[in-house]
Amino acid sequence: MMVSADRLGLPKRFIEQWPLWLVVSVVALQPVGRLPEVPLLVMALFGLKDLVHGRQALFSNLGFRLFSLLFLCFWVPALVSLPDAVNLEKGLSSTFGMLRFYLAGIFIIHRLDTLATHRLLSMAVAAILAFWALDGIVELLLGHDLFGLSSGSSLYITGIYGDNKRLGYALVAFLGVALAAIVSNKQLLLGVFFSMLMAFVIFISGTRMAWLALAWFVLIAAIVLWYAGYRPNRKYLAGALVMLLLVGAVGSQTPSVKQKVSASLAAFNGSSLDTASSGRISIWQTSVDMFSDNWINGVGVRGFRYAYADYSQPDDMFIHGEEQKIGAFHPHQIVLEMMAEMGVIGVTGLLGAVFIMIYLLKVLAAHTHRFSFLYAVGIATLLMPLGTHLSMYSSYWASLFWFLAALLFAAVRAEGIGPNKA
Template sequence: MLLIAILVLLPPGIGYANAALGLCVIAGVVLGWRERGGLRRDTGVRLIVELFLCYWLPALISAFDSIAPGKSWSTVGGLLRFLPFAIFACLGLRDARLWPRITLAIGAILALWLCDAWVQAFSGYGIAGASDKDRLSGIFGAKNLKLGPTLAVLSPFVLAAARERFGRAGLVVAFVFALVPILLAGERAGWLMYALVVLAFLWREAGSPLRFAGWSASAAVLAAVPVLVALHASPAFDARVERSLRALQGTGASIDYASSGRTRIWPTAWRMFEAHPINGVGVHAFRYAYARYAGAGDSFANADPDEGALHAHQIVLEILSETGVIGLALWIFGFVIAWRTWWRADAAARARAFAPALALAVMTFPLDTHLEFYAAWWGLVFWWLLALYCAALSADRNA
């Protein structure tokens, strides 16, 4: 229940979710101590430790000569909480018989978020109050515009629960049910992530390349209906699409406008990496280093560190600029470990882990823009999914 509580408490604010996380950390320490004799033999715990080191060591190494040492070292210390949390998840969910209920519970919570988003789309108001004027903000509220990427990343749980409970008809309904709020939330990264999720489910259901191609075409036709309706019914969504299409003009100014200034942030992130190739400018130090590496006329360079370019907006550039080649090498090693574990797992374990695995895959898809993986909020979502992934792969029906 504590793991589910983290998801429930994400919308009100990171402080509430961290309170639930703190209880998980305490429980993880207690469980780990009580079962310390068998921890080394537990495959899930070993996987968690390996993946945690691939995530945490880059931050630790980057902090020694960080441009903002106080910020980096506090981040390094704060990240330690994810290890006992993930161990708690692994030990608490090792009974494979729990997993259908876990997936269903997560799917039900997300379905409530989606219902609230639909109500807000029609009325302008939801549980968290009035929507943002430019984007659907849903249960996260107008001051915390994270609905789009969060729904997109967690959508595998909604689709998986619908497929398991209602078959393919339920999967189709869930696809449209989640599509509209994700579109109206206005996060283009979320659009791409959701498209990847849908393609993965289509591939899983189709079973052959020819059938996959046909079903993908059918899904595109089905998606076109709500997209066209949204273009005519939502001026904010229409403006978001128009802004994206401006990139087709091919000029530097149009591409910068379409990318919301990302074309200024990404070269600056690369210059940080060139200046600090080994271990980067320091974890969470991007915003403090930005001004000294920004190009001429970059408006982000003159902004307050808490209001300007806060992070690289791209996972590879975030890792390179903040943790250098050491960080990238360790992250790649972590991906190899996670993929190898998936490859060696049996069919039942893969079925349990499918939703968190797919969520992690689209969350870290390198040809997209991203939130900050070493930040408190997105880092928590990342480790919540990673803990579920490790626990699902290592669960045992005889536990």
């Protein structure tokens, strides 16, 4: 039995836009463990329905076709890696579990099909990110956030994420979506203020992965804008640089940044590069050795941690250290992850994904005011080969990546972008 909007006391338009609010809830629930999986599962169920009943309209759409190709670039290598997986159970659950993200993406592409919807989405995401950022600043000033949460460590500012260190890279991941409405409405001052707020909190979060991701975001946007023929006003550019220096100067005085910078500079003060990089060099060396021994299809998706001990060095801190006995969870580098877990087949899939993004960015270069442009910059940032983010196949990062990818291709559909329409 359907309940009318009038009986609920809600505006009819609010009820009609339930797909939008379901999508927004995925963002809003990010700090609450695995709770975002609930709306994603609901979307996956409706996505299956949309695939069955709306397949003709979907298959004729560029956004859906590109989303499907991008998904296959990661799903097929995972599937092919299963015969030689060191942990078949983990490989099976990760590979076939990815299908729920694909179906949820179909729901998003099919239902978020108007620019008005994307404008509301972008504004809602911007409000959520602004709240997270201000909450993080409260933690910096008081030692705990508005809800009494804290990281429990001077190394990190986590705000609403509590003892989880995801605040910094969650802000980077959703930055393109949040900026889209501001940029499309040409609200320059608001855009600059919002960007500086995000940059400051990402900086003080103490997560070096987030620092690098933010740098990639800015660099990719700048390269595409330059390719599109855009030349920034020198006054605006100088003003932005001054504000960035101010953000850096203030942020560098916080304990989280001081300690992270000191750790990063330790390699120049006599400490080993491995120690300065929190053991990344050991992990990467182990990844290369693992690939050398399993170069065709790797050790299986999400099998890195289970094969780690067999390829680690005798003094490896992740085997013989105090905190872990099984080894590093993942390679902390997307190319090495594909190499170690899925071999040359995985690297081929990653190259295919990169080419898809390059193609789309070229298409969008002529229309940098569009929502899909900033969405695409955000996704390209997550795919950067020199990134050090989480595993592409972990439940959290995979759900985040495919959610954002679906938003990108939903915007491509909403904006009517196609080979002859760019």
